[in-house]
Amino acid sequence: MPEPAPPLAPTLAVIGGGQLARMMAEPAAAMGLPLRLLAEAEGVSAAQVIPDHTVGDYRDLTTLREVTAGCPVVTFDHEHVPTEHLHALEADGVAVRPGPEALVHAQDKGVMRERLAALDVPCPRNAIVTSAAEVEDFGFPCVLKTTRGGYDGKGVWFVRDAAELEKVGAEAFAAATTSGVRIIAEELVDFRRELSALVARSPSGQAAAYPVVASTQKDGICHEVIAPAPDLSPELAGRAQEIALRIAGALDVTGVLAVELFETDDGRILVNELAMRPHNTGHWTQDGAVTSQFENHLRAVLDLPLGAPEPRARWTVMVNILGGPDAGVGRLYDGYPHALARDPHLRVHLYGKELRPGRKVGHVNAYGDDLDDCLERARHAASWFRGDLGNESE
């Protein structure tokens, strides 16, 4: 094999081979930005589309150093790289974006809650708890979360009363002990709906705020997003964007920051979670915004000027394609003929993954002037790919 030519642009290292890295690869290819990937295994989602990839363990510093060697900047598909390794890479001279001091707030809910309180950002009432008795003192109903390692509904327990605490408390504290993390109790917010405020921020401090969206969860996993959030008052939308921009600035976030929020019936917004990477609630931007969250993440971490975050359509609806309980019959590709023929405006994103129960394997975007039409189109297509429609009357 002849020696490859020197790169035309700085090579960006990306840690983690999931679909977020895969979707970064699309704008990277478009913009001529070379990527180097650390993938968990051969054939994972992003490794299918990024030639310059290494298979290895992101918890191993030697591997991280090999992958980032010669790369001025490293960014992430997920938030699980150990903080001490990020500091070591910084000491090597690699710009870690987002940096470890910022990222810890997306990794550790205890640290996040403490910091947001100091920033006077409205959050659900919360406290670190170390025993069932402390949970009772905190009060019901509440939700218990491991401070680290939880995602997509894992590491989360709902506790409505003492009886439920009896059932799940032991499991929660055992899980925390096993993985060496803490448990945080949070009031169970009686929210009207969930919102998400997504911003991109560059090391120079430039920031771009996307329209605030409404998201619907199913079993703790993002299921559907409407952009912009319907009937959201401009005042509340502005406040949500202001909160996201304030957090991004105060924490010195570089790249995309997603702030998941609860909107309460009495017109408050409370921060639920932070993510410092492209986020499921931002997938609508691929087809619904001038600049996708993936492109703006790349532009932000490379300290290039950000692209316009404005919407290109009145409404964009994103629905995830998630394996149902009976998933696995047929191949996802077989959903294409009907879904595309029914809706020539539909945008389909598949991640190169087999359909399995509970697994996110893709999403669809439908945009247009009529929200009901977008909802119907996106829901139909996602159900079709999932294989749900056989048992449903349309």
Add this chain to the structure above:
Amino acid sequence: MPEPAPPLAPTLAVIGGGQLARMMAEPAAAMGLPLRLLAEAEGVSAAQVIPDHTVGDYRDLTTLREVTAGCPVVTFDHEHVPTEHLHALEADGVAVRPGPEALVHAQDKGVMRERLAALDVPCPRNAIVTSAAEVEDFGFPCVLKTTRGGYDGKGVWFVRDAAELEKVGAEAFAAATTSGVRIIAEELVDFRRELSALVARSPSGQAAAYPVVASTQKDGICHEVIAPAPDLSPELAGRAQEIALRIAGALDVTGVLAVELFETDDGRILVNELAMRPHNTGHWTQDGAVTSQFENHLRAVLDLPLGAPEPRARWTVMVNILGGPDAGVGRLYDGYPHALARDPHLRVHLYGKELRPGRKVGHVNAYGDDLDDCLERARHAASWFRGDLGNESE
């Protein structure tokens, strides 16, 4: 290296590692469609973004067979694969799209002119010529073209009078003899402007026609495209689309067909060239249409239903980034900070190529409601990347 998992979708073989294949890789990644590439060399444009690639010679049947093994369909970045090899692949059971019977019309201008005449498609007056005397008989001014192998202004000679014929005739006939092709003489059309009608067509016969665009050439290379063509009468636009659809159907084209046209002052349109692949005059669709030409090419050759070809903006302007005579100072990437900061709505496409004199290395798209604004933004950005602006007052 562990055995990769079986593909989730049929693998599409793509012959040729240029920017057209690279730009196919973006929607392929988005849609979860695996590609296998035959690249001319390691590190070429498409090989940078398609992991499953082989380096080899597309004129070698054994290589073609290795690359297409197990692929139900093969398509192309260029039109230069020998016809007999395409027939051999078809005999192997690979669906060649576009097929050799169609593709020959994009490969051989003599065959193309003969066929279009039989289809009653308006063309410039033309004749195969074998000597300077026959060119004189044909009449001046005319343009001489090699029937095969010409592109981007190569293999083309303008002959305004006998003196010019004396100068270039020998060169033209020598070039034809050397490469074993013929020379076709065509009347030099006194055109008002050049148009392009782009359609996608699937093996099932479904077709989608993009809006007709106006293109401007510089030194025989596409330089600028305005979509849709300004002040084009609906009648003429319809006729251009009808011609493209008729050709696609009659020739059984699969994939994208670009029909380059002359619009004359007296309201006629004449076919100039055919291309059976995504085309430079269709790059605006990446940011300006619901479905890009690259995605519709993939959908067409895989016989998936086509996506809507309609525009997403009132105007989209595409300007190529082409190395000027002084190209080569600095790196293309260095153009990003200014270009992106000046215009957050600008869409930049770079092909992973070094800037060299005369080389197409990327393009920009600017869309919006105001044509003059789009033109100014796209031209400024392209000039900036080319490095032209140092010597120009803005």
